[in-house]
Amino acid sequence: MSLKDTARTVAVLSTLHAAIGDQLKTAKRELETGLKAAKAETGTQKIAVSLDEGQDVGTVSLVQPKATAAVTDPDAFTAWVIENYGSEISRRFVTEVKPGFQKKILEALTAAGTAEWADPETGVIHEVPGVTMQGRAAYTRLTVPDTGKAAIAEAWRAGRLADVALPELTAGGES
Incomplete structure (x- = not known):
């Protein structure tokens, strides 16, 4: 051709x-x-x-x-992590949750279908602030x-x- x-x-x-x-x-x-x-x-x-x-x-x-967990209020979520899991916080000029920990929490919440998280080490059930379940189209x-x-x-x-x-x-x- x-x-x-x-x-x-x-x-x-x-x-x-x-x-x-x-x-x-x-x-x-x-x-x-x-x-x-x-x-x-x-x-x-x-x-x-x-x-x-x-x-x-x-x-x-x-x-x-299925609905997935998403951080909708980063300040509330970060405050909860600081209070309960301070070692999962990175401090620089900005305080933020370590990406790996955030991913772990969101995956667990998505699997559970609720914004409540059961700490596998302590068994304490946390109502995780700043996270909501969002439906997808x-x-x-x-x-x-x-x-x-x-x-x-x-x-x-x-x-x-x-x-x-x-x-x-x-x-x-x-x-």
Whole structure:
């Protein structure tokens, strides 16, 4: 392939990629909105993805990550560590909790699902100030195994994806 042919290929693929990318973002937002609504209405969190003839090529799932512990009030958290675990404090121009200790506490709180921490050495249960459990946004996960990808590629080559709304390319690349 000549350099000119390669440049043409890159220009065509880049234009198509941009147009499809914009449409993909919109479709993913619609899918996530639809899955959230389905979960609220019927409890559905996972659907099969099928081609026109009904062959399943993958699945789409609504994933709801567990809440994680986060330091939301660094001063309160640092004061608690100073009072209870002074050796875990680094003193410079600024007083701060050692990153390793903070990570250990946050991981334990995340695993427990609460801002209460049980000291493994003393058994004392601490209500850890300055830390709250924060929910994370649900998102969709698309799973298309290699067999599904092959089936989609074959359907594309055979012209059986006419019902999929592909972007219209206009002058100037606007879609």
